[in-house]
Amino acid sequence: MERFNQNQIVGTGPINIGIAITALVVIAVFATYTITNDSKPSTDDRTSSAPTQIEIKNAADLQAAENNLNNLNFDAFDTSELDTATTDLL
């Protein structure tokens, strides 16, 4: 008895390759589009939501960067609602 159907393998191989090539083309087109548009801040969602890089030219700028860092406070991450729910959902 044949352990596999050769026609199936011959038939599906090119299809799989076709899907893989199509997927790679889609990813390549998307990546090219994304990278090309990365130089256009007005249309880039990332730059509209994230702070842009801070330019530092001298010691005074370094001091300003330090001040900005010191103003960042991570104490407001309040997980109490999550922790209460965790014990209530056993």
Place this chain on the structure above:
Amino acid sequence: MFSRLPANRLLAGALLLAIAGMLLLPARSSGHGINLGSVAKIFETADRRKAEALSQLEKNREAVGQKSPAARQTACVNHRGRLSDSKDNLYKQVTEQTYAVDAIFEGVHVFYDNFEPETSQLAAALKTAENAYLSAQVEAGALSLLNVDVDCEDSDVAADVAAFSTTVKASQKALEDYKRAVLDLTAAMRTELEQTTGDAN
């Protein structure tokens, strides 16, 4: 290593990370962007947190008893709105704060590269900051993977919530370390500037 995360979520996470990588990496002129090893670590961290949360959930159930499916679902529905709001807020906070430190570190790193210091102390401070940066990105990435909808049909929904909570706390710690490392780097650079150029301003 990904055994506890459903395949569709892994695929979705991989696509998200690939897209995020395409969006973020070209902008990183200073060359300390996320590499493939870090992406693997993000998945590993998320998977580990979920596994730990499931293990802790089982221990808690053994200690205090397991709720009936109906009671759990009722409690879950009661919590769902506040839980979703809380998770959304926390995710936004972690993401924004990470971006904020990143923006400063990017500038410091570019200045460092242009400055070209030769002291081993500064090189070590930069390395520490880069490691702290990667740790913060790993936590933020893991948080993204664990930021799933509150599924009240899932008997282990508490584990999803707990894993997210644990990762928020880990993100907080990572951000503190990241901030401290960049502060140490900037302080060391200012000292070096004062010694080499007399620029104390």
